[in-house]
Amino acid sequence: MPEKIDPWSSKLEVKNYDKLLKEFGIQDFENMLKRIREPMLTMKRGIVFGHRDFDRVASAMEKKKKFVMLTGLMPSGKFHLGHKMVADEIIYLQERGARTYICVADIEAYNTRNQSLDKLRKTAIEEYLVNYIALGLKPRNCDFYFQSSRSSDPEKANAYYKLIGMVSNRTTMNEMRAIYGELTPGKIMSIFTQVADILHPELPEFEGECPVVVPVGVDQDPHIRLTRDIATRMKGNKEFDFMPPCSFYHEFMPGLKGGKMSSSDPNSYIALTDSPKAAKEKVIKYAFSGGRDTVKEHRERGGNPDIDVSYQMLRFMFEPDDSRLKKIRDDYMSGALLTGELKQFLIEKLTAFLTSHQKKRESAKKQVDKFLKK
Amino acid sequence: MPEKIDPWSSKLEVKNYDKLLKEFGIQDFENMLKRIREPMLTMKRGIVFGHRDFDRVASAMEKKKKFVMLTGLMPSGKFHLGHKMVADEIIYLQERGARTYICVADIEAYNTRNQSLDKLRKTAIEEYLVNYIALGLKPRNCDFYFQSSRSSDPEKANAYYKLIGMVSNRTTMNEMRAIYGELTPGKIMSIFTQVADILHPELPEFEGECPVVVPVGVDQDPHIRLTRDIATRMKGNKEFDFMPPCSFYHEFMPGLKGGKMSSSDPNSYIALTDSPKAAKEKVIKYAFSGGRDTVKEHRERGGNPDIDVSYQMLRFMFEPDDSRLKKIRDDYMSGALLTGELKQFLIEKLTAFLTSHQKKRESAKKQVDKFLKK
Numbered sequence: 054m055p056e057k058i059d060p061w062s063s064k065l066e067v068k069n070y071d072k073l074l075k076e077f078g079i080q081d082f083e084n085m086l087k088r089i090r091e092p093m094l095t096m097k098r099g100i101v102f103g104h105r106d107f108d109r110v111a112s113a114m115e116k117k118k119k120f121v122m123l124t125g126l127m128p129s130g131k132f133h134l135g136h137k138m139v140a141d142e143i144i145y146l147q148e149r150g151a152r153t154y155i156c157v158a159d160i161e162a163y164n165t166r167n168q169s170l171d172k173l174r175k176t177a178i179e180e181y182l183v184n185y186i187a188l189g190l191k192p193r194n195c196d197f198y199f200q201s202s203r204s205s206d207p208e209k210a211n212a213y214y215k216l217i218g219m220v221s222n223r224t225t226m227n228e229m230r231a232i233y234g235e236l237t238p239g240k241i242m243s244i245f246t247q248v249a250d251i252l253h254p255e256l257p258e259f260e261g262e263c264p265v266v267v268p269v270g271v272d273q274d275p276h277i278r279l280t281r282d283i284a285t286r287m288k289g290n291k292e293f294d295f296m297p298p299c300s301f302y303h304e305f306m307p308g309l310k311g312g313k314m315s316s317s318d319p320n321s322y323i324a325l326t327d328s329p330k331a332a333k334e335k336v337i338k339y340a341f342s343g344g345r346d347t348v349k350e351h352r353e354r355g356g357n358p359d360i361d362v363s364y365q366m367l368r369f370m371f372e373p374d375d376s377r378l379k380k381i382r383d384d385y386m387s388g389a390l391l392t393g394e395l396k397q398f399l400i401e402k403l404t405a406f407l408t409s410h411q412k413k414r415e416s417a418k419k420q421v422d423k424f425l426k427k
Numbered sequence: 428m429p430e431k432i433d434p435w436s437s438k439l440e441v442k443n444y445d446k447l448l449k450e451f452g453i454q455d456f457e458n459m460l461k462r463i464r465e466p467m468l469t470m471k472r473g474i475v476f477g478h479r480d481f482d483r484v485a486s487a488m489e490k491k492k493k494f495v496m497l498t499g500l501m502p503s504g505k506f507h508l509g510h511k512m513v514a515d516e517i518i519y520l521q522e523r524g525a526r527t528y529i530c531v532a533d534i535e536a537y538n539t540r541n542q543s544l545d546k547l548r549k550t551a552i553e554e555y556l557v558n559y560i561a562l563g564l565k566p567r568n569c570d571f572y573f574q575s576s577r578s579s580d581p582e583k584a585n586a587y588y589k590l591i592g593m594v595s596n597r598t599t600m601n602e603m604r605a606i607y608g609e610l611t612p613g614k615i616m617s618i619f620t621q622v623a624d625i626l627h628p629e630l631p632e633f634e635g636e637c638p639v640v641v642p643v644g645v646d647q648d649p650h651i652r653l654t655r656d657i658a659t660r661m662k663g664n665k666e667f668d669f670m671p672p673c674s675f676y677h678e679f680m681p682g683l684k685g686g687k688m689s690s691s692d693p694n695s696y697i698a699l700t701d702s703p704k705a706a707k708e709k710v711i712k713y714a715f716s717g718g719r720d721t722v723k724e725h726r727e728r729g730g731n732p733d734i735d736v737s738y739q740m741l742r743f744m745f746e747p748d749d750s751r752l753k754k755i756r757d758d759y760m761s762g763a764l765l766t767g768e769l770k771q772f773l774i775e776k777l778t779a780f781l782t783s784h785q786k787k788r789e790s791a792k793k794q795v796d797k798f799l800k801k
Contacts, residue, residue, distance in 0.1 A: 160589070160592035160593065163592075163593060163596065164592070164593070164595055164596045167596075169665065169666065170589075170666055171666075200592065201585070201589040201592060201593075202585040202589060203585060203588070204581065204585075205581045206581065207578065207579045207580065207581045207584050210581050210584045210585055210588070211575070211576040211577060211578075211584055214577070214584070214588035214591070215534070215544075215575040215576060217588070217591075217592075217616075218534035218537075218538070218574065218575065218591075218616055218620060219534065219537060219538070219575075221538055221612040221613045221615065221616035222537065222538045222541075222612070222613045222616075224612050225611065225612065226610060226611060226612060229612065236600060237599065237600060238595040238596070238598050238599065238600060238603065238615065238619070239595045239596040241595065241612065241615055242591075242592055242595035242596075242619060245612070245616060246592060291543065291545075292543065292544055292545075
């Protein structure tokens with residue numbers, strides 16, 4: 054849990070996680086770790102901190118039974134390290150047998166961001182899909198689809214869209230307002246579509262009965278809760294009988310400046326297409342430091358890795374070796390390691406990753422068609 | 428216009444029609460009559476009293492250009508004379524070249540009436556489609572479809588459902604509330620679906636640019652208005668460019684007891700599967716009379732055909748000969764014709780129609796597959 058791993062993290066954060074865990078019935082992921090043969094780095098480090106019904110997924114993985122991983126992407130802006138974190142989860146689950154459903158939320162983007170479908174499609178492919186492939190996504194058992202054109206198989210297309218039409222019957226305006234605040238017709242349509250996205254893999258036209266798991270940031274839990282409630286209300290319905298979907302929750306990777314990593318602020322993120330030089334400059338210029346104001350003070354009193362963005366990026370993904378990470382942490386806290394040196398560790402890792410990844414992107418571009426032809 | 432044809436009809440009705448014509452910009456159908464080579468009986472008699480942009484349809488009919496007739500049906504209960512009236516309009520337009528789209532609003536029925544899709548499908552086919560066929564609907568250029576499974580052509584299915592997802596972006600909650608009153612999620616979904624139903628024939632995957640006309644009861648005008656507004660707001664959009672749909676409006680055929688002909692009250696309607704004997708009994712027992720309390724008073728002062736349901740049924744559909752209808756009307760008003768005699772006229776016509784229609788239903792049942800295989 055976050056408070057064990059991040060003893061200095063802000064009280065608000067801990068309180069929020071606590072609230073999520075207790076009030077909303079999210080389960081602690083730590084208990085799940087012993088059931089997973091090769092947990093992800095973010096799972097072992099408690100960055101993945103909570104789940105709902107992940108037991109069903111763990112069982113399916115153990116017994117090599119069918120299960121589905123589903124994620125949605127909003128095709129806007131650059132694919133950055135925050136997106137990579139989700140991509141790593143997708144690929145981790147695909148490698149462990151998940152049928153992989155990746156939904157391009159183009160209807161949602163059209164309704165809420167007013168971009169043309171053509172432009173959204175281009176972004177989804179050139180930014181998201183190419184990066185997924187370069188990170189290791191495989192076409193086998195992967196259904197990469199657009200909300201606006203679900204399938205070239207008419208049975209599948211009709212079944213999916215039918216479900217969008219039907220889920221609306223199992224919620225109320227009050228419930229939706231409580232979850233989403235002020236509603237617009239476009240938002241409402243997006244919500245119905247999203248609920249159907251999460252539920253539809255269990256339709257007989259798709260995978261049939263099996264666990265469906267959605268990896269999400271904690272802010273996405275309301276969607277999951279609504280979808281689980283609707284699934285429960287549909288249970289026993291001859292035509293639509295779903296198990297509530299499973300989920301697991303990760304902390305947010307901090308943006309460079311310490312807040313959110315946001316597509317709308319290029320100085321808050323490292324994009325996977327940033328040149329190593331540009332990335333280096335961003336880290337030097339913007340990465341929020343947990344160090345002291347002067348070298349002298351830092352040497353004496355040490356820095357705070359838990360608010361230091363460079364340290365967090367190493368922790369989230371760039372330093373897989375726990376003992377080396379611990380040494381960095383200890384040295385930073387003791388004052389032996391300076392902010393400039395810490396940033397240098399990150400820059401080296403980032404440079405290696407971006408150089409290698411951008412080469413992989415070139416061959417990934419040639420594989421795009423394998424994911425789009427269905 | 429109603430006030431010319433029904434001088435004694437209630438003031439409220441006239442006021443409502445006036446309001447529709449003036450406040451909501453519905454155009455008088457009378458002006459359209461000279462442009463139509465063979466107008467329907469209900470058009471000539473002013474029962475079809477208003478329209479929106481029917482000029483475009485009249486032009487297409489004159490020039491034998493492509494146009495679409497679209498109607499929706501809610502598959503609940505028995506198919507009665509009120510439904511026959513719309514069926515006659517559908518078939519009239521099909522015979523004059525319309526591509527005929529008949530939408531089974533099963534998603535709407537599911538969301539608002541809580542019936543299973545299977546049951547709704549059965550009713551749509553056995554009640555509605557069989558009667559349409561027996562009344563003269565032809566499979567050529569006829570697209571009889573279910574909202575829940577639009578097409579076995581994936582391009583068509585995806586295009587239709589994509590449009591449902593997109594129209595939500597062109598209205599607001601306030602506009603929808605002003606039109607429909609209290610909204611539920613199921614209602615909202617039904618509205619988006621209905622708007623797409625009316626607009627989608629113009630998509631390139633269907634007919635492309637051409638007039639689409641919807642024959643409706645006056646109570647349905649709000650749907651038409653919303654759809655026309657949304658179409659106008661989508662104009663110039665590269666992906667979705669529609670002309671506002673056309674419409675025409677008929678008065679309601681009165682129910683037997685004088686109010687609405689309602690599926691939920693069997694004594695308010697004559698179903699097309701009622702036996703001639705049952706129909707006769709309903710007319711004798713329930714048909715509201717415009718006659719006087721006693722024969723003596725009737726002979727002296729005459730009856731009121733405008734509130735007499737038997738007379739209205741003759742006027743709406745069962746007495747095609749204008750001079751004979753005029754004689755019935757005059758005789759009833761003068762007192763020469765008694766209510767029992769008037770009812771007898773209707774019963775004879777009804778008996779002949781039901782006997783012949785129910786024979787046609789038997790062969791119609793064998794043709795159902797031609798409408799369902801696409």
